Amino acid sequence: MRTVTAIMVPPASKARQAFLRDVLEGLQGHPKRLQSKYFYDAAGDALFQQIMHCAEYYLTRCEMEILETQSAAIVASIRASVPQADLVELGAGDASKSVHLLREWMRSGMGHRYYPIDISGNIIRHLQNTLPDQLPGLEVHGLNGEYMEMLAQSGQTSGRPRLVMFMGSSIGNFTPEEAIGFLSAVRRQLRPGDFLLTGFDLQKNPRLILDAYNDHQGLTRSFNLNLLTRINRELDANFLTHQFLHYPTYDPATGACKSYLISLRDQAVHIGGTVIRFRKDEPIYMEISQKYTIDGIHELAAGCGFTPVKNFTDDKGWFVDALWQAK
Numbered sequence: 001m002r003t004v005t006a007i008m009v010p011p012a013s014k015a016r017q018a019f020l021r022d023v024l025e026g027l028q029g030h031p032k033r034l035q036s037k038y039f040y041d042a043a044g045d046a047l048f049q050q051i052m053h054c055a056e057y058y059l060t061r062c063e064m065e066i067l068e069t070q071s072a073a074i075v076a077s078i079r080a081s082v083p084q085a086d087l088v089e090l091g092a093g094d095a096s097k098s099v100h101l102l103r104e105w106m107r108s109g110m111g112h113r114y115y116p117i118d119i120s121g122n123i124i125r126h127l128q129n130t131l132p133d134q135l136p137g138l139e140v141h142g143l144n145g146e147y148m149e150m151l152a153q154s155g156q157t158s159g160r161p162r163l164v165m166f167m168g169s170s171i172g173n174f175t176p177e178e179a180i181g182f183l184s185a186v187r188r189q190l191r192p193g194d195f196l197l198t199g200f201d202l203q204k205n206p207r208l209i210l211d212a213y214n215d216h217q218g219l220t221r222s223f224n225l226n227l228l229t230r231i232n233r234e235l236d237a238n239f240l241t242h243q244f245l246h247y248p249t250y251d252p253a254t255g256a257c258k259s260y261l262i263s264l265r266d267q268a269v270h271i272g273g274t275v276i277r278f279r280k281d282e283p284i285y286m287e288i289s290q291k292y293t294i295d296g297i298h299e300l301a302a303g304c305g306f307t308p309v310k311n312f313t314d315d316k317g318w319f320v321d322a323l324w325q326a327k
Ligand SMILES: C[S@@+](CC[C@H](N)C(=O)[O-])C[C@H]1O[C@@H](n2cnc3c(N)ncnc32)[C@H](O)[C@@H]1O
Pocket: 036, 037, 040, 048, 090, 091, 092, 093, 094, 095, 096, 097, 117, 118, 119, 120, 123, 145, 146, 147, 148, 166, 167, 168, 169, 170
């Protein structure tokens, strides 16, 4: 059976207005910043696929190993308290890792309904087109939009127990304080007994971490600069991307890996009708990728209304998929 439901897509003009508002607000603030959720247009999606396969970006290989070798154990941990459930994935991306869990989920009779949520319409279309062929019998209910809004929609449509997946260290794109707010908001959308599986990148040798965000092919650099190109195209702007330097940093004391674009000269950029001035050496804060400790992950669960069930770790102990149950 090949079941594909209609994709829910926000109207383009509303999305553009929100993009323009967020970009102007961010670039008029101190320090200047851009929101990393806007990295993912079609070019950004393609660059991220390349990053996932590059030598320095260990995160994907670690999580792939966990899902290839431990999906049966993850499903068994859930099955011990819930016989059947729907799967919801926040920021699904190409689902190339989650597909292993989905396969095991269906094989063990846990269910066949998958609600991938992604802000990228391109990604949702890709999943709708490819997953039902890869996993015959899977119902794909693509939800194109913001995490929380779409999670609420999945709750209205599903009505069954849910496993919510938030993989690939996307939780790291929030500061620790924001992560508490976000995971507490996820908890409020769930019912007691529902599950959450979250990917956390662990603190490790700082060089390994910094290299992952500074690959020798320059993919992460292109990924960051692509957001300026997207702003040029979609918001009628005139960024000169060669006048910005990609500058990643990692602080081993706090676990915060942050990337910036640094203006290489004094310059003025027109965005729609607004002029934004940059000083030479002024940063734009682009993204945080927060790294965690096992103790920090347990504290986070408790602080957000979840009971930790089990941590699933790769062989090197670099990455964790943490399974929690809503209290
Ligand atoms: C870093 S990728 C990770 C993809 C996948 N989970 C993985 O592990 O490979 C983040 C994904 O989340 C989506 N995303 C980012 N911010 C979002 C938001 N606020 N709401 C919904 N989706 C978002 C992006 O479009 C992208 O596909």
